[in-house]
Amino acid sequence: MTRLSIIGLGPGNPDQLTPEAQNALAEATDLVGYGPYVSRVQAPAHVVRHQSDNRVELDRARHALEMAMQGRRVAVVSGGDAGVFGMASAVFEAIENGPPEWRGLDIHVVPGISAVLAAAARIGAPLGGDFCVMSLSDNLKPWEVVCRRLRLAAQAGFVIALYNPRSKARPWQLGEALAVLRDVLPLDIPVAFARAIGRTDERVLLATLETADPEQVDMSTLVLVGCPLTRRIMRDDGSAWLYTFRKVPQ
Amino acid sequence: MTRLSIIGLGPGNPDQLTPEAQNALAEATDLVGYGPYVSRVQAPAHVVRHQSDNRVELDRARHALEMAMQGRRVAVVSGGDAGVFGMASAVFEAIENGPPEWRGLDIHVVPGISAVLAAAARIGAPLGGDFCVMSLSDNLKPWEVVCRRLRLAAQAGFVIALYNPRSKARPWQLGEALAVLRDVLPLDIPVAFARAIGRTDERVLLATLETADPEQVDMSTLVLVGCPLTRRIMRDDGSAWLYTFRKVPQ
Numbered sequence: 330m331t332r333l334s335i336i337g338l339g340p341g342n343p344d345q346l347t348p349e350a351q352n353a354l355a356e357a358t359d360l361v362g363y364g365p366y367v368s369r370v371q372a373p374a375h376v377v378r379h380q381s382d383n384r385v386e387l388d389r390a391r392h393a394l395e396m397a398m399q400g401r402r403v404a405v406v407s408g409g410d411a412g413v414f415g416m417a418s419a420v421f422e423a424i425e426n427g428p429p430e431w432r433g434l435d436i437h438v439v440p441g442i443s444a445v446l447a448a449a450a451r452i453g454a455p456l457g458g459d460f461c462v463m464s465l466s467d468n469l470k471p472w473e474v475v476c477r478r479l480r481l482a483a484q485a486g487f488v489i490a491l492y493n494p495r496s497k498a499r500p501w502q503l504g505e506a507l508a509v510l511r512d513v514l515p516l517d518i519p520v521a522f523a524r525a526i527g528r529t530d531e532r533v534l535l536a537t538l539e540t541a542d543p544e545q546v547d548m549s550t551l552v553l554v555g556c557p558l559t560r561r562i563m564r565d566d567g568s569a570w571l572y573t574f575r576k577v578p579q
Numbered sequence: 580m581t582r583l584s585i586i587g588l589g590p591g592n593p594d595q596l597t598p599e600a601q602n603a604l605a606e607a608t609d610l611v612g613y614g615p616y617v618s619r620v621q622a623p624a625h626v627v628r629h630q631s632d633n634r635v636e637l638d639r640a641r642h643a644l645e646m647a648m649q650g651r652r653v654a655v656v657s658g659g660d661a662g663v664f665g666m667a668s669a670v671f672e673a674i675e676n677g678p679p680e681w682r683g684l685d686i687h688v689v690p691g692i693s694a695v696l697a698a699a700a701r702i703g704a705p706l707g708g709d710f711c712v713m714s715l716s717d718n719l720k721p722w723e724v725v726c727r728r729l730r731l732a733a734q735a736g737f738v739i740a741l742y743n744p745r746s747k748a749r750p751w752q753l754g755e756a757l758a759v760l761r762d763v764l765p766l767d768i769p770v771a772f773a774r775a776i777g778r779t780d781e782r783v784l785l786a787t788l789e790t791a792d793p794e795q796v797d798m799s800t801l802v803l804v805g806c807p808l809t810r811r812i813m814r815d816d817g818s819a820w821l822y823t824f825r826k827v828p829q
Contacts, residue, residue, distance in 0.1 A: 335704075337696075337700075339597070342599070343598070344597060344598045344599035344602065345597050345598075345599050345690070346597070346598070347589070347594060347595050347596070347597055347692065348593070348594045348595075348596070348598075349592070349594035349595050352594065386825075410696050410700075411700075411704075412696065412699045412700055412704050412705075412706045412707070413696070413706055417700075417703070417704035417707065417822070418704040418707025418708075418822050418823060418824070418825050419825065420704070421703050421704050421707075421812060421820055421822035422822065422824060422825065424812060424820075425810065425812050425822075432812065432813075432814045432815065433814070433815065436703075436820070438699075438700035438701070438703065438704065439700060440595070440692050440696040440697050440699070440700040441692070441696075442597065442690050442691070442692065443696060446587075446660050446662065446663070446690040446691075446693060446696075447690050449662045449688075449690070450587075450660075450661075450662055450667075450688035450689060450690040451688070453667070453671050453686075453688065454585075454661075454662050454667035454668040454670070454671050454688065455662075456662045456663055456712075457662070457667065457668025457671075458668075458714075458719075458720075459711065459712065459713040459714065459728060460711065460712055461709065461710065461711035461712070461732070461735075461737055462706075462709065462710055462711070462712075463709040464708075464709065469708075469825045469826050469827060470708075470826070470827030471827065471828075471829050473829075474736070474827050474829075477735070478709060478735045478736065478737070481731045481732070481734055481735040482711070482731075482732075482735060482737075484731055485711075485727070485728045485731040485732060485735075486724070486728065487711055487728070487732075560675065562671060562674060562675050562682065563682075564682045564683070565682065565683065570671055570674075570686070572667070572668050572671035572672065572675075573668060574668070574672060575636075575668050575669065575672065575719045576719050576720070577719060577720030577721065577724050579721050579723075579724075
């Protein structure tokens with residue numbers, strides 16, 4: 330059966346790429362994805378790299394499906410996990426709206442270590458209880474929906490992981506999001522900014538909901554906002570771990 | 580520095596264990612964890628396996644920390660990702676309440692492919708939008724909190740992943756949880772039961788919020804409840820993919 334793979338490359342550290350993903354990449358004749366992720370893959374010279382910018386997911390998905398139908402071994406790649414704000418959903422959207430024969434393809438989605446899991450591990454155990462994962466970008470949803478979801482997530486007591494917290498086009502969103510959360514949550518709740526985890530330039534900043542400064546965040550940062558049960562353990566060297574206490578009171 | 584590793588083993592398929600986790604396991608003199616996870620690790624005969632049952636996380640964490648302080652190379656293991664309803668949070672809770680010298684340990688948390696990521700990849704791209712991850716167990720939180728969180732998550736429009744949906748001691752919880760969700764969400768929303776994904780006995784059942792039958796679920800099942808944007812793509816062989824449409828309307 331003609332196959333297309335959708336592969337999560339993990340956060341960037343090659344040690345966090347699974348053997349399953351490595352094997353699927355090794356079979357590919359064509360790599361499709363956002364430029365920096367396609368560039369990251371080590372592949373023989375005969376493998377064709379189809380790089381595109383970050384706003385054309387559906388075109389990119391259709392192109393990958395067309396090539397797969399022609400018998401190419403196509404690997405669509407995303408950073409982290411392809412199912413979490415990556416390419417997987419765009420590929421299935423293209424299939425749903427494409428020619429019926431695309432539904433005959435063998436689609437192999439290969440999970441990867443997502444940014445939220447890598448960031449949490451680097452910080453301690455902040456996801457120790459129930460949590461949610463949201464994108465702050467308003468490219469695909471109205472900003473009012475983002476704010477409403479933030480408020481409900483905080484009311485639920487979820488730890489909140491925020492992808493795409495900031496870009497040049499929308500430098501104001503994280504500040505507004507933190508303001509929404511400050512309306513609901515105690516101001517001393519821990520907040521972590523985890524930038525480029527698993528890469529050589531990784532950096533973690535810890536703050537609280539009161540002191541968190543959006544100016545310290547860029548598009549490569551994952552923001553983790555704790556819940557009322559998230560605690561900070563101070564260490565002698567001035568660093569700290571965050572973890573979320575498992576037992577929830579009545 | 581004396582080190583303790585907390586390692587996510589992934590869903591069970593060895594191809595989904597990262598090289599980082601494999602390397603950390605290879606250094607261990609002692610493996611600590613719930614019996615089935617400790618048994619899963621391939622290790623030389625001299626490695627000591629400390630297996631315990633599933634209800635004694637804190638005792639297990641303290642034991643691991645004591646051994647690490649004695650200079651043993653201890654690996655605490657969990658299935659999936661250790662930070663997602665695994666051992667990581669228990670280890671940090673033990674540190675916070677333990678002797679100050681435990682804070683001097685080098686704690687290395689190694690992320691793993693969590694059950695929710697593996698199940699989502701197997702099914703298609705159901706996590707294509709914002710989502711939340713909850714445990715249905717009331718061992719660590721009151722059932723009223725679980726129900727309240729489910730209601731808020733559904734109102735937020737999150738896709739909802741449910742860990743620990745059912746056990747012998749609480750066969751009724753998933754039925755009540757689905758009833759809560761039916762109060763808020765359209766009845767035709769897709770629901771997936773993903774059992775033992777990545778293992779040889781894996782099984783996926785697709786239903787809707789109306790037809791989902793808790794009797795088909797056991798403790799090894801991850802339950803995924805879609806949101807109003809989650810769609811089913813039918814295939815000629817009778818199987819289907821689920822994916823969540825990325826664009827959220829006003």
